[in-house]
Amino acid sequence: MIVTSNCCLRRTFFALTTNCPPRSLAKQQTLSIRRRALSCSMTRSDPFKPAARVAGQRQDVWTIVNEAAAAAPEHLQPVVNMGQGFFGYNPPDFVLDAAKSALDRVECNQYSPTKGRPRLKKALADAYSPFYGRKLDPEKEITITTGANEGMLSAFMAFIEKDDEVIVFEPFFDQYVSNIEMPGGKVVYVPMHPPLQGAMKTTSAAEWSIDMKELESAITPKTRMIVLNTPHNPIGKVFSKAELQAIGDLCVKHQIIILSDEVYDTLYYVPFTRIATLSPEIAKLTMTVGSGGKNFYATGWRVGWLIGPEHLIKYVSAAHTRICYSSVSPLQEATAIGFEEAEKHDFWNKSKKEMQGKMKKFNTIWDELGLPYSDPEGGYFVLVNMAKVQLPEDYVFPDIVADRPRDFKLCWYLIKELGVAAIPPTEFFTPENAHIVEDWLRFAVCKNDDILESAQDRLRKGLKQYIK
Ligand SMILES: Cc1ncc(COP(=O)(O)O)c(C=O)c1O
Numbered sequence: 469m470i471v472t473s474n475c476c477l478r479r480t481f482f483a484l485t486t487n488c489p490p491r492s493l494a495k496q497q498t499l500s501i502r503r504r505a506l507s508c509s510m511t512r513s514d515p516f517k518p519a520a521r522v523a524g525q526r527q528d529v530w531t532i533v534n535e536a537a538a539a540a541p542e543h544l545q546p547v548v549n550m551g552q553g554f555f556g557y558n559p560p561d562f563v564l565d566a567a568k569s570a571l572d573r574v575e576c577n578q579y580s581p582t583k584g585r586p587r588l589k590k591a592l593a594d595a596y597s598p599f600y601g602r603k604l605d606p607e608k609e610i611t612i613t614t615g616a617n618e619g620m621l622s623a624f625m626a627f628i629e630k631d632d633e634v635i636v637f638e639p640f641f642d643q644y645v646s647n648i649e650m651p652g653g654k655v656v657y658v659p660m661h662p663p664l665q666g667a668m669k670t671t672s673a674a675e676w677s678i679d680m681k682e683l684e685s686a687i688t689p690k691t692r693m694i695v696l697n698t699p700h701n702p703i704g705k706v707f708s709k710a711e712l713q714a715i716g717d718l719c720v721k722h723q724i725i726i727l728s729d730e731v732y733d734t735l736y737y738v739p740f741t742r743i744a745t746l747s748p749e750i751a752k753l754t755m756t757v758g759s760g761g762k763n764f765y766a767t768g769w770r771v772g773w774l775i776g777p778e779h780l781i782k783y784v785s786a787a788h789t790r791i792c793y794s795s796v797s798p799l800q801e802a803t804a805i806g807f808e809e810a811e812k813h814d815f816w817n818k819s820k821k822e823m824q825g826k827m828k829k830f831n832t833i834w835d836e837l838g839l840p841y842s843d844p845e846g847g848y849f850v851l852v853n854m855a856k857v858q859l860p861e862d863y864v865f866p867d868i869v870a871d872r873p874r875d876f877k878l879c880w881y882l883i884k885e886l887g888v889a890a891i892p893p894t895e896f897f898t899p900e901n902a903h904i905v906e907d908w909l910r911f912a913v914c915k916n917d918d919i920l921e922s923a924q925d926r927l928r929k930g931l932k933q934y935i936k
Pocket residue numbers: 553614615616617618641697700701729731758759760761762767770771772
Protein backbone atom coordinates (compact mmCIF):
# COMPACT_ATOMS: atom_id res chain seq x y z
CA MET A 469 0.00 0.00 0.00
CA ILE A 470 2.66 2.43 1.10
CA VAL A 471 4.79 1.63 -1.92
CA THR A 472 1.87 2.36 -4.22
CA SER A 473 0.96 5.67 -2.66
CA ASN A 474 4.59 6.87 -2.56
CA CYS A 475 5.01 5.95 -6.16
CA CYS A 476 1.77 7.65 -6.98
CA LEU A 477 2.88 10.83 -5.27
CA ARG A 478 6.09 10.80 -7.28
CA ARG A 479 4.16 10.36 -10.51
CA THR A 480 1.77 13.14 -9.55
CA PHE A 481 4.74 15.39 -8.93
CA PHE A 482 6.29 14.37 -12.21
CA ALA A 483 3.07 15.05 -14.05
CA LEU A 484 2.71 18.43 -12.39
CA THR A 485 6.26 19.43 -13.18
CA THR A 486 5.83 18.37 -16.78
CA ASN A 487 2.67 20.51 -17.21
CA CYS A 488 0.16 17.67 -17.62
CA PRO A 489 -3.45 18.89 -17.86
CA PRO A 490 -5.52 17.81 -14.82
CA ARG A 491 -7.67 15.27 -16.71
CA SER A 492 -4.84 13.29 -18.17
CA LEU A 493 -3.18 13.52 -14.79
CA ALA A 494 -6.11 11.79 -13.11
CA LYS A 495 -6.14 9.16 -15.85
CA GLN A 496 -2.44 8.61 -15.49
CA GLN A 497 -2.78 8.24 -11.73
CA THR A 498 -5.47 5.59 -12.05
CA LEU A 499 -3.49 3.71 -14.66
CA SER A 500 -0.29 3.87 -12.67
CA ILE A 501 -2.01 2.65 -9.48
CA ARG A 502 -3.50 -0.29 -11.40
CA ARG A 503 -0.19 -1.18 -13.04
CA ARG A 504 1.63 -0.92 -9.73
CA ALA A 505 -0.90 -3.08 -7.90
CA LEU A 506 -0.71 -5.67 -10.67
CA SER A 507 3.08 -5.82 -10.72
CA CYS A 508 3.23 -5.92 -6.91
CA SER A 509 0.83 -8.84 -6.72
CA MET A 510 2.78 -10.69 -9.42
CA THR A 511 6.38 -10.21 -8.37
CA ARG A 512 6.77 -8.89 -4.81
CA SER A 513 7.02 -12.19 -2.91
CA ASP A 514 9.61 -10.84 -0.45
CA PRO A 515 8.99 -7.16 0.26
CA PHE A 516 12.31 -6.94 2.11
CA LYS A 517 14.49 -8.45 -0.62
CA PRO A 518 17.57 -6.21 -0.80
CA ALA A 519 19.01 -4.95 -4.07
CA ALA A 520 21.71 -7.19 -5.55
CA ARG A 521 24.33 -4.45 -5.05
CA VAL A 522 24.17 -4.88 -1.29
CA ALA A 523 22.71 -8.38 -0.91
CA GLY A 524 25.83 -10.27 -1.91
CA GLN A 525 28.25 -8.31 0.23
CA ARG A 526 30.36 -10.31 2.65
CA GLN A 527 30.99 -8.90 6.07
CA ASP A 528 33.49 -6.11 5.46
CA VAL A 529 36.96 -6.23 6.92
CA TRP A 530 36.46 -3.13 9.08
CA THR A 531 33.51 -4.73 10.88
CA ILE A 532 35.36 -8.02 11.37
CA VAL A 533 38.44 -6.33 12.81
CA ASN A 534 36.59 -3.79 14.94
CA GLU A 535 34.17 -6.36 16.35
CA ALA A 536 36.99 -8.82 17.06
CA ALA A 537 38.91 -6.05 18.82
CA ALA A 538 35.87 -5.10 20.93
CA ALA A 539 35.46 -8.76 21.95
CA ALA A 540 39.15 -9.45 22.71
CA PRO A 541 39.93 -10.91 26.17
CA GLU A 542 39.63 -8.47 29.05
CA HIS A 543 43.33 -8.49 29.93
CA LEU A 544 44.10 -7.22 26.40
CA GLN A 545 41.56 -4.39 26.51
CA PRO A 546 41.70 -1.85 25.14
CA VAL A 547 43.15 -3.47 22.03
CA VAL A 548 45.84 -1.36 20.38
CA ASN A 549 44.01 -0.52 17.16
CA MET A 550 46.38 0.04 14.28
CA GLY A 551 43.87 -1.23 11.78
CA GLN A 552 41.64 1.44 10.32
CA GLY A 553 43.28 4.62 9.03
CA PHE A 554 41.66 7.09 11.39
CA PHE A 555 43.81 9.45 13.38
CA GLY A 556 44.39 8.92 17.07
CA TYR A 557 44.61 12.67 17.65
CA ASN A 558 42.76 15.88 16.86
CA PRO A 559 43.16 18.31 13.96
CA PRO A 560 45.57 21.20 14.66
CA ASP A 561 44.18 23.99 16.87
CA PHE A 562 43.92 26.55 14.05
CA VAL A 563 41.62 24.20 12.14
CA LEU A 564 39.62 23.10 15.19
CA ASP A 565 39.10 26.74 16.25
CA ALA A 566 37.93 27.56 12.72
CA ALA A 567 35.31 24.79 12.96
CA LYS A 568 34.10 25.98 16.34
CA SER A 569 33.70 29.56 15.19
CA ALA A 570 32.00 28.49 11.94
CA LEU A 571 29.27 26.90 14.06
CA ASP A 572 28.45 30.33 15.48
CA ARG A 573 27.74 31.79 12.05
CA VAL A 574 24.19 31.51 10.73
CA GLU A 575 25.15 31.04 7.08
CA CYS A 576 27.61 28.28 7.97
CA ASN A 577 24.84 26.19 9.46
CA GLN A 578 22.71 26.26 6.32
CA TYR A 579 22.98 24.55 2.94
CA SER A 580 26.19 25.24 1.11
CA PRO A 581 26.02 25.82 -2.64
CA THR A 582 25.93 22.37 -4.25
CA LYS A 583 29.39 22.82 -5.77
CA GLY A 584 30.83 23.89 -2.44
CA ARG A 585 31.45 27.03 -0.42
CA PRO A 586 33.18 29.73 -2.49
CA ARG A 587 35.74 30.28 0.28
CA LEU A 588 36.86 26.65 0.20
CA LYS A 589 37.02 26.53 -3.60
CA LYS A 590 39.12 29.69 -3.61
CA ALA A 591 41.40 28.38 -0.84
CA LEU A 592 41.92 25.16 -2.82
CA ALA A 593 42.55 27.06 -6.06
CA ASP A 594 45.15 29.21 -4.27
CA ALA A 595 46.80 26.18 -2.66
CA TYR A 596 46.88 23.97 -5.78
CA SER A 597 47.52 26.51 -8.58
CA PRO A 598 51.30 26.54 -7.93
CA PHE A 599 51.45 22.78 -8.58
CA TYR A 600 49.61 23.20 -11.87
CA GLY A 601 51.75 26.16 -12.93
CA ARG A 602 48.65 28.20 -13.78
CA LYS A 603 45.71 29.77 -12.00
CA LEU A 604 42.95 27.23 -11.36
CA ASP A 605 39.43 28.55 -11.80
CA PRO A 606 37.66 27.91 -8.46
CA GLU A 607 34.22 28.11 -10.05
CA LYS A 608 34.79 25.78 -12.98
CA GLU A 609 37.69 23.49 -12.09
CA ILE A 610 36.93 22.56 -8.47
CA THR A 611 33.93 20.90 -6.88
CA ILE A 612 33.46 20.05 -3.21
CA THR A 613 32.18 16.63 -2.16
CA THR A 614 31.28 14.71 0.97
CA GLY A 615 34.71 13.25 1.52
CA ALA A 616 36.91 11.93 -1.27
CA ASN A 617 34.79 8.80 -1.31
CA GLU A 618 31.54 10.49 -2.34
CA GLY A 619 33.59 12.57 -4.78
CA MET A 620 34.73 9.41 -6.53
CA LEU A 621 31.22 7.95 -6.47
CA SER A 622 30.02 11.20 -8.12
CA ALA A 623 32.76 10.88 -10.76
CA PHE A 624 31.70 7.32 -11.61
CA MET A 625 28.02 8.31 -11.59
CA ALA A 626 28.89 11.15 -13.95
CA PHE A 627 30.74 9.11 -16.59
CA ILE A 628 30.03 5.40 -16.22
CA GLU A 629 27.15 3.77 -18.06
CA LYS A 630 26.13 0.13 -17.76
CA ASP A 631 28.95 -2.23 -18.87
CA ASP A 632 31.56 0.51 -19.21
CA GLU A 633 34.91 -0.72 -17.93
CA VAL A 634 37.06 0.95 -15.30
CA ILE A 635 40.65 -0.16 -14.70
CA VAL A 636 41.70 -0.44 -11.07
CA PHE A 637 45.11 -1.53 -9.81
CA GLU A 638 45.28 -4.24 -7.18
CA PRO A 639 45.57 -3.69 -4.28
CA PHE A 640 42.80 -1.09 -4.28
CA PHE A 641 40.95 1.01 -1.73
CA ASP A 642 37.89 -1.20 -1.26
CA GLN A 643 35.27 1.52 -1.85
CA TYR A 644 36.28 1.90 -5.52
CA VAL A 645 34.69 -1.36 -6.46
CA SER A 646 31.15 -0.75 -5.19
CA ASN A 647 31.33 2.87 -6.35
CA ILE A 648 32.06 1.69 -9.90
CA GLU A 649 29.48 -1.07 -9.80
CA MET A 650 26.64 1.17 -8.58
CA PRO A 651 26.19 2.93 -11.93
CA GLY A 652 26.59 -0.46 -13.66
CA GLY A 653 30.30 -0.29 -14.45
CA LYS A 654 32.61 -3.28 -14.66
CA VAL A 655 35.89 -3.27 -12.75
CA VAL A 656 38.91 -4.56 -14.68
CA TYR A 657 41.76 -5.39 -12.33
CA VAL A 658 45.44 -5.00 -13.08
CA PRO A 659 47.72 -6.34 -10.34
CA MET A 660 50.67 -4.46 -8.90
CA HIS A 661 53.57 -6.85 -8.46
CA PRO A 662 55.27 -7.10 -5.06
CA PRO A 663 59.03 -6.80 -4.57
CA LEU A 664 60.66 -10.14 -5.44
CA GLN A 665 62.58 -10.17 -2.18
CA GLY A 666 59.63 -8.91 -0.13
CA ALA A 667 59.45 -11.99 2.10
CA MET A 668 63.21 -12.09 2.77
CA LYS A 669 64.20 -8.52 3.47
CA THR A 670 62.81 -5.05 3.92
CA THR A 671 62.26 -3.46 0.53
CA SER A 672 61.09 -0.09 -0.71
CA ALA A 673 57.42 0.45 -1.53
CA ALA A 674 58.75 1.79 -4.84
CA GLU A 675 59.50 -1.81 -5.81
CA TRP A 676 55.81 -2.67 -6.17
CA SER A 677 55.48 -2.39 -9.90
CA ILE A 678 53.01 -2.23 -12.77
CA ASP A 679 53.60 -4.21 -15.92
CA MET A 680 52.75 -1.69 -18.64
CA LYS A 681 52.07 -4.45 -21.16
CA GLU A 682 49.60 -6.01 -18.74
CA LEU A 683 47.97 -2.61 -18.32
CA GLU A 684 47.68 -1.98 -22.05
CA SER A 685 46.22 -5.41 -22.67
CA ALA A 686 43.50 -4.68 -20.09
CA ILE A 687 42.27 -1.79 -22.25
CA THR A 688 39.29 -2.54 -24.48
CA PRO A 689 36.93 -0.33 -26.51
CA LYS A 690 34.72 -0.27 -23.41
CA THR A 691 37.42 1.18 -21.11
CA ARG A 692 36.15 4.53 -19.93
CA MET A 693 38.22 5.33 -16.86
CA ILE A 694 41.29 4.32 -14.89
CA VAL A 695 41.74 4.83 -11.15
CA LEU A 696 45.15 5.75 -9.81
CA ASN A 697 46.16 6.14 -6.18
CA THR A 698 49.35 7.92 -5.17
CA PRO A 699 50.61 7.93 -2.41
CA HIS A 700 49.09 4.49 -2.33
CA ASN A 701 46.93 2.80 0.28
CA PRO A 702 47.89 0.16 1.44
CA ILE A 703 51.32 -0.07 -0.24
CA GLY A 704 52.71 3.38 0.54
CA LYS A 705 54.11 3.63 -2.98
CA VAL A 706 54.51 7.08 -4.54
CA PHE A 707 54.31 6.56 -8.30
CA SER A 708 57.40 7.95 -10.04
CA LYS A 709 57.14 10.62 -12.72
CA ALA A 710 58.18 8.05 -15.35
CA GLU A 711 55.47 5.60 -14.25
CA LEU A 712 52.81 8.30 -14.30
CA GLN A 713 53.97 9.57 -17.67
CA ALA A 714 53.68 6.06 -19.12
CA ILE A 715 50.18 5.59 -17.67
CA GLY A 716 49.15 9.09 -18.78
CA ASP A 717 50.44 8.53 -22.34
CA LEU A 718 48.44 5.32 -22.57
CA CYS A 719 45.31 7.15 -21.42
CA VAL A 720 45.87 9.89 -24.00
CA LYS A 721 46.37 7.27 -26.71
CA HIS A 722 43.11 5.51 -25.81
CA GLN A 723 41.25 8.61 -24.54
CA ILE A 724 40.60 7.17 -21.09
CA ILE A 725 39.54 9.43 -18.21
CA ILE A 726 41.99 9.36 -15.28
CA LEU A 727 40.66 9.52 -11.72
CA SER A 728 43.73 10.21 -9.62
CA ASP A 729 43.08 9.55 -5.93
CA GLU A 730 45.66 11.75 -4.17
CA VAL A 731 44.11 11.92 -0.72
CA TYR A 732 47.53 11.45 0.92
CA ASP A 733 49.07 14.24 -1.18
CA THR A 734 50.63 16.05 1.77
CA LEU A 735 52.28 12.91 3.17
CA TYR A 736 55.08 11.97 0.79
CA TYR A 737 58.67 11.17 1.76
CA VAL A 738 60.14 11.07 -1.76
CA PRO A 739 59.47 13.46 -4.67
CA PHE A 740 55.75 13.48 -5.49
CA THR A 741 54.31 14.02 -8.97
CA ARG A 742 50.69 14.86 -9.76
CA ILE A 743 49.70 13.19 -13.02
CA ALA A 744 47.45 16.12 -13.98
CA THR A 745 50.54 18.34 -14.20
CA LEU A 746 52.45 16.20 -16.73
CA SER A 747 51.02 17.58 -19.99
CA PRO A 748 47.97 19.52 -21.24
CA GLU A 749 46.75 16.35 -22.99
CA ILE A 750 46.87 14.36 -19.74
CA ALA A 751 45.35 17.27 -17.76
CA LYS A 752 42.40 17.31 -20.16
CA LEU A 753 41.57 13.73 -19.11
CA THR A 754 42.35 13.96 -15.40
CA MET A 755 40.28 14.54 -12.28
CA THR A 756 42.29 14.68 -9.05
CA VAL A 757 40.66 13.71 -5.77
CA GLY A 758 41.55 15.29 -2.42
CA SER A 759 40.44 14.88 1.18
CA GLY A 760 40.27 17.46 3.96
CA GLY A 761 39.88 14.55 6.36
CA LYS A 762 43.30 13.14 5.43
CA ASN A 763 44.98 16.57 5.15
CA PHE A 764 43.81 17.85 8.54
CA TYR A 765 43.41 14.66 10.64
CA ALA A 766 39.61 14.92 10.48
CA THR A 767 38.33 11.86 8.62
CA GLY A 768 34.92 12.27 10.27
CA TRP A 769 34.35 15.70 8.75
CA ARG A 770 33.65 14.24 5.30
CA VAL A 771 35.03 17.11 3.27
CA GLY A 772 36.61 16.24 -0.07
CA TRP A 773 36.98 17.69 -3.56
CA LEU A 774 37.77 17.03 -7.18
CA ILE A 775 40.00 19.24 -9.31
CA GLY A 776 39.97 18.96 -13.09
CA PRO A 777 38.92 20.57 -16.36
CA GLU A 778 35.49 22.12 -16.60
CA HIS A 779 34.27 19.56 -19.16
CA LEU A 780 34.69 16.84 -16.51
CA ILE A 781 34.05 18.67 -13.24
CA LYS A 782 30.65 20.09 -14.22
CA TYR A 783 29.23 16.58 -14.56
CA VAL A 784 30.72 15.46 -11.25
CA SER A 785 28.98 18.45 -9.65
CA ALA A 786 25.74 17.43 -11.35
CA ALA A 787 25.97 13.87 -9.96
CA HIS A 788 26.96 15.13 -6.50
CA THR A 789 23.91 17.42 -6.45
CA ARG A 790 21.66 14.40 -6.99
CA ILE A 791 23.49 12.16 -4.51
CA CYS A 792 23.65 14.43 -1.47
CA TYR A 793 22.86 17.94 -2.73
CA SER A 794 25.69 19.64 -0.84
CA SER A 795 28.31 18.88 1.79
CA VAL A 796 28.71 19.84 5.46
CA SER A 797 28.84 23.65 5.59
CA PRO A 798 30.72 24.56 8.80
CA LEU A 799 33.41 21.99 8.16
CA GLN A 800 33.92 23.23 4.61
CA GLU A 801 34.49 26.66 6.11
CA ALA A 802 36.99 25.23 8.62
CA THR A 803 38.79 23.34 5.85
CA ALA A 804 39.00 26.58 3.85
CA ILE A 805 40.60 28.34 6.81
CA GLY A 806 42.90 25.34 7.24
CA PHE A 807 44.22 25.84 3.70
CA GLU A 808 44.44 29.61 4.11
CA GLU A 809 46.49 29.34 7.29
CA ALA A 810 48.47 26.12 6.78
CA GLU A 811 51.63 27.81 5.47
CA LYS A 812 51.62 30.38 8.28
CA HIS A 813 51.72 27.50 10.77
CA ASP A 814 54.23 25.56 8.67
CA PHE A 815 51.62 22.81 8.97
CA TRP A 816 52.37 20.82 5.81
CA ASN A 817 56.07 20.44 6.66
CA LYS A 818 55.33 19.65 10.26
CA SER A 819 52.67 17.06 9.51
CA LYS A 820 54.86 15.32 6.94
CA LYS A 821 57.84 15.23 9.33
CA GLU A 822 55.68 14.05 12.19
CA MET A 823 54.13 11.20 10.15
CA GLN A 824 57.47 10.11 8.75
CA GLY A 825 58.85 10.15 12.31
CA LYS A 826 55.99 7.91 13.49
CA MET A 827 56.59 5.55 10.60
CA LYS A 828 60.31 5.24 11.33
CA LYS A 829 59.76 4.90 15.06
CA PHE A 830 57.12 2.19 14.72
CA ASN A 831 59.00 0.17 12.13
CA THR A 832 61.98 -0.34 14.46
CA ILE A 833 59.94 -3.19 16.00
CA TRP A 834 60.05 -5.11 12.71
CA ASP A 835 63.81 -4.60 12.47
CA GLU A 836 64.08 -5.87 16.03
CA LEU A 837 61.90 -8.93 15.36
CA GLY A 838 63.54 -9.63 11.99
CA LEU A 839 60.28 -9.27 10.03
CA PRO A 840 60.62 -7.60 6.62
CA TYR A 841 58.36 -4.74 5.61
CA SER A 842 57.66 -2.66 2.57
CA ASP A 843 59.15 0.71 3.52
CA PRO A 844 56.54 3.35 2.57
CA GLU A 845 57.34 6.37 0.43
CA GLY A 846 54.18 8.16 1.53
CA GLY A 847 50.94 7.92 3.49
CA TYR A 848 50.62 6.32 6.91
CA PHE A 849 50.30 2.61 6.23
CA VAL A 850 53.03 0.00 6.40
CA LEU A 851 52.79 -3.53 5.02
CA VAL A 852 54.69 -6.10 7.06
CA ASN A 853 55.58 -9.55 5.76
CA MET A 854 54.72 -12.27 8.27
CA ALA A 855 55.77 -15.33 6.26
CA LYS A 856 58.21 -16.15 9.09
CA VAL A 857 55.42 -16.18 11.69
CA GLN A 858 54.18 -19.71 12.40
CA LEU A 859 50.92 -19.71 14.31
CA PRO A 860 50.17 -22.67 16.62
CA GLU A 861 48.82 -25.48 14.44
CA ASP A 862 46.05 -26.44 16.84
CA TYR A 863 44.68 -22.89 17.12
CA VAL A 864 40.94 -22.83 16.43
CA PHE A 865 39.76 -19.98 14.21
CA PRO A 866 36.09 -19.03 14.00
CA ASP A 867 34.16 -19.53 10.75
CA ILE A 868 34.32 -15.85 10.00
CA VAL A 869 38.08 -16.13 9.28
CA ALA A 870 38.57 -19.88 8.82
CA ASP A 871 37.76 -19.77 5.10
CA ARG A 872 39.65 -16.55 4.46
CA PRO A 873 43.31 -16.26 3.40
CA ARG A 874 46.15 -16.55 5.92
CA ASP A 875 46.35 -12.80 6.58
CA PHE A 876 42.88 -12.94 8.19
CA LYS A 877 44.14 -15.65 10.55
CA LEU A 878 47.27 -13.66 11.37
CA CYS A 879 45.09 -10.65 12.01
CA TRP A 880 42.70 -12.62 14.23
CA TYR A 881 45.55 -14.12 16.22
CA LEU A 882 47.19 -10.76 16.81
CA ILE A 883 43.93 -9.28 18.08
CA LYS A 884 42.90 -12.17 20.30
CA GLU A 885 46.28 -13.22 21.69
CA LEU A 886 48.38 -10.05 21.59
CA GLY A 887 45.76 -7.32 21.66
CA VAL A 888 47.02 -5.56 18.51
CA ALA A 889 44.70 -4.91 15.55
CA ALA A 890 45.94 -4.66 11.94
CA ILE A 891 44.20 -5.04 8.58
CA PRO A 892 44.47 -8.15 6.35
CA PRO A 893 45.38 -6.72 2.92
CA THR A 894 43.89 -9.56 0.84
CA GLU A 895 40.71 -7.53 1.30
CA PHE A 896 42.20 -5.09 -1.23
CA PHE A 897 42.67 -7.83 -3.85
CA THR A 898 40.39 -10.02 -5.94
CA PRO A 899 40.24 -13.64 -4.73
CA GLU A 900 42.40 -14.73 -7.71
CA ASN A 901 45.24 -12.45 -6.71
CA ALA A 902 44.81 -12.53 -2.93
CA HIS A 903 47.74 -14.95 -2.63
CA ILE A 904 50.07 -12.04 -3.45
CA VAL A 905 49.58 -10.58 0.02
CA GLU A 906 48.35 -13.42 2.18
CA ASP A 907 51.49 -13.22 4.32
CA TRP A 908 51.28 -9.47 4.86
CA LEU A 909 49.46 -7.28 7.38
CA ARG A 910 48.77 -3.55 7.16
CA PHE A 911 49.41 -1.29 10.16
CA ALA A 912 48.29 2.37 10.36
CA VAL A 913 50.75 4.60 12.23
CA CYS A 914 48.57 7.75 12.45
CA LYS A 915 48.27 7.20 16.18
CA ASN A 916 49.67 8.83 19.32
CA ASP A 917 53.21 7.82 20.26
CA ASP A 918 52.07 5.97 23.40
CA ILE A 919 49.82 3.78 21.21
CA LEU A 920 52.74 3.01 18.88
CA GLU A 921 54.91 2.14 21.87
CA SER A 922 52.25 -0.04 23.42
CA ALA A 923 51.82 -1.90 20.09
CA GLN A 924 55.57 -2.40 19.92
CA ASP A 925 55.61 -3.72 23.45
CA ARG A 926 52.83 -6.24 22.78
CA LEU A 927 54.40 -7.38 19.51
CA ARG A 928 57.80 -7.75 21.18
CA LYS A 929 56.39 -9.88 24.02
CA GLY A 930 53.82 -11.87 22.05
CA LEU A 931 55.21 -12.48 18.58
CA LYS A 932 58.87 -13.37 19.09
CA GLN A 933 58.19 -17.00 20.03
CA TYR A 934 56.30 -17.63 16.78
CA ILE A 935 58.93 -16.26 14.43
CA LYS A 936 60.87 -19.05 12.76
C1 LIG B 1 43.12 5.69 -0.98
C2 LIG B 1 41.95 6.32 -0.31
N1 LIG B 1 41.10 7.05 -1.04
C3 LIG B 1 40.03 7.64 -0.49
C4 LIG B 1 39.77 7.51 0.86
C5 LIG B 1 38.53 8.15 1.42
O1 LIG B 1 38.77 9.46 1.83
P1 LIG B 1 37.61 10.27 2.54
O2 LIG B 1 37.66 9.89 4.00
O3 LIG B 1 37.94 11.71 2.33
O4 LIG B 1 36.34 9.87 1.91
C6 LIG B 1 40.62 6.74 1.66
C7 LIG B 1 40.33 6.56 3.09
O5 LIG B 1 40.88 5.72 3.77
C8 LIG B 1 41.75 6.15 1.06
O6 LIG B 1 42.61 5.41 1.77
